[in-house]
Amino acid sequence: MGPPGAGKGTQALLVSERLGIPHISTGDIFRANVKGGTPLGQEAQKYMDAGEYVPDSVTNAMVRDRLDQPDTAPGFLLDGYPRTVAQVDELAAMLAKHDAVLDHVIELTVDLEEVVDRLVKRAGAGGRTDDSEEVIRHRQQLYADQTAPLTAVYQEQGLLRRVDGLGAVDEVAARVLAALGI
Ligand code: AP5
Secondary structure: OOOOOOOHHHHHHHHHHHHOOOEEEHHHHHHHHHHHOOHHHHHHHHHHHHOOOOOHHHHHHHHHHHHOOHHHOOOOEEEOOOOOHHHHHHHHHHHHHOOOOOOOEEEEEOOHHHHHHHHHHHHHOOOOOOOOHHHHHHHHHHHHHHHHHHHHHHHHOOOEEEEEOOOOHHHHHHHHHHHOOO
């Protein structure tokens, strides 16, 4: 978990490679569908471009299908999911169905202006259609309103590991691995 630009995708890739488990990024799956022009991509694109969340029914169905794939059996890393109360509840149901549990929930903590700056830089480097400054700030607000409060759920369950997301990528990675006990 962590706001847009916190480094979720960057760190998730490193950790999933280290653990040899699939990296399941809802944002990446949506973008692949947008690129492929699938019905799911056409549905998701209008929300993504506006910096809004894709509806829970669409997102939950997509994650359910992904977790049904056999490569998740040894474990998996979710990046950018869950982001709403309905997604937290649905994830709990999916895990119960698979007789699986969450081992850790990582929250990358960052400074708002630093992450806006990272995303503006990514936009300047030919980045994403949702990386205009106006949409970036809307995505930050949505995270603060809807997703940040969800960390309390995982804190109560003793799963939340807060990690400082500021600093060089390899420094943050070392902190994440330490928080996971690796
Ligand atoms: P998603 O792709 O998940 O985007 P996001 O949450 O806005 O996050 P970002 O990918 O922008 O940032 P990140 O935290 O992953 O950081 P990253 O490693 O990329 O979702 C996109 C959209 O899909 C959503 O807005 C929504 O519409 C939809 N969606 C996705 N999941 C959904 C869900 N569950 N429910 C409903 N809708 C959903 O790094 C960012 C930049 O910073 C990069 O350029 C990177 O190189 C750089 N960087 C990373 N780490 C560092 C560092 N330590 N120092 C300096 N630069 C760094």
